[in-house]
Amino acid sequence: MDVPAAVWWLTIAGIAGLLLFDFIFHVRKAHIPTLREASFWSALYVGVALVFGVVVWIFGGSDPGAEYFAGYVTEKALSVDNLFVFLVILGGFKVPRAGQQKVLLFGIVFSLIARSGFIWLGATLIDRFAWVFYVFGLILLVTAGNLFKPEGGDSHTPDNVMVRIARRLLPASDTYDGDKLFTVENGRRVMTPMLLVMTALGGTDILFALDSIPAIFGLTQDVYLVFTATAFSLMGLRQLYFLLDGLLDRLIYLSYGLAVILGFIGVKLILHALHENNVPFINDGEPVPVIEVPTGLSLLxxxxxxxxxxxxxxxxxxxxxQNAVSAARRHAQEYLEVEHDPDVREQIYQRLLAEEEQLKRLPEKHRRWIREEESLMALLRRAHEEHGRA
Structure with missing residues (x-):
């Protein structure tokens, strides 16, 4: 699409305004979002993204509209998958529930900045080198293959390179001070774990962008559509985290679905690369007559x-x-190691009791597997003993 500069600036200003609104009215004061709050704002952000797509369809045409929706749906699905890693990082750093909103919003902003840089780089490379489509296609095929490999909960460590550098350069406290990034300890100013967890999310966001950007360039090469689909897929991710918190572990086949989607887009990119081919050692540098996958079919x-x-x-x-086991383990850890507010701890304990009842109602083959999870059983016993002493 031929997008005027004024539309570009209005779009960027609108996205920045939404992020600023999110911070001022929801994140600045630390609190735990209710289910109603998370549901309302998640639905609102999805609605804004869908309305924007309809506007693109009306004013830009059906092809750009379909490209935007295909890109948005793919990026949204990848974003939901990324929430699993956020869950590991937040749990690894024992971030209190009320402080998680600020961390997540930082992750969204950093991710948007990082992906914007990758979008600009990708568009520049595509404009100059047609062979980049081969590279993007191979990246997606390799990523798809990796997604088919089973991963354990320890496969994503919160202690990444950026965190180790931050720990080395700046003195850090071992305890949180609300949602503050810095605090005073023994008379000197030190960073809190809150800043470290933000650093960890920033490092993982860069890795996410390496998969995300080639995927959306496989659906559209229009930079405006790539940027807006990426940006709107990230908007509302904070609220979605709290909304899907109890369901994330239930989506056990999501990674396989994403593997199929990324593999499909990877093949689509390679077919497009063959169609535009100018690499000397492939068909003597001439385009290869292959079938290209239409955008409408990609969306379906x-x-x-x-x-x-x-x-x-x-x-x-x-x-x-798996969902019941993961929820029980997470809430037991939160009760024992993360939360200190008595009211919040009691709410977590009641949720833990409800999840244990769910475990008891599972079929015998699943209950037998749960009983063999010694670390989980020990964690539950500790939670009950702790509550008995409270």
Missing amino acids: VILGVLLVTVVASLVSGRGRA
Whole structure:
């Protein structure tokens, strides 16, 4: 699309305004979002993204509209998958529930900045070198293959390179001071773990962008559509985290669905690269007559794969068992190691009791597997003993 500079600036200003609004009215004062709050704002941000897509469809045409929606849905699905890693990082740093909002908003802003840089770089490379489509396609195929490999909860460590550098350069406290980034300890100013967890999220956001940007360039090469689809997929991610917190572990087949989608887009990119080929050792530098996948079909494939993946995850007995186990483990750890407010701890303990009841109602084969999880059983016993002494 031929997008005037004024529209670009209005779009950037609108996105920046939404982020500023989010900070001032929701994040600046640390609190735990209610289910109603998270649901309302998640729906609102999705609605804004869909309305924007309709506007693109009306004023830009059906092809740009379909490209935007395909890009938005793909990026949103990748963002939800990224929430699993955020969950590991926040748990690894024992971030109090009320302070998680600020961390997540920082992650979203940093991710948007990092991906904007990758978008500019990718657009520049595509404009100058047609062979970049081969590289992007191979990146997605490798990523898809990696997603098919099972991962454990320790596969994403919160102690990444950026965190180690930050610890080396700046003195750090071992305890939180609300949601402050710095505090005074023994008469000197030190950073809190809150700044470290933000650094960890920033490092992982850069890795996420390496997969995300090639994927959306495989659906559209229009920089405006790439930027807006990416930006709107990140908006509302903070609220979605709290909304899906109890369901994240239930989506056990999401990574497989994303693997299929990224593999499909990778093949699509390579077909496009062959169609535009100018690499000397491929067909003597001439374009190869191959079938190109239309955007409408791409959108249908993406939506279909995600629908099958989500439904299969929700009806899976293994998914229910894994979700209950992960929730019980997380809430036991929060009760024992993270939260100190008596009221919040009591709420967590009541949720833990409800999750243990769910565990007892699982089929015997799942209960037997749970009983063999010695670390989980020990954690639950500690939580009950701690509550008995309170």
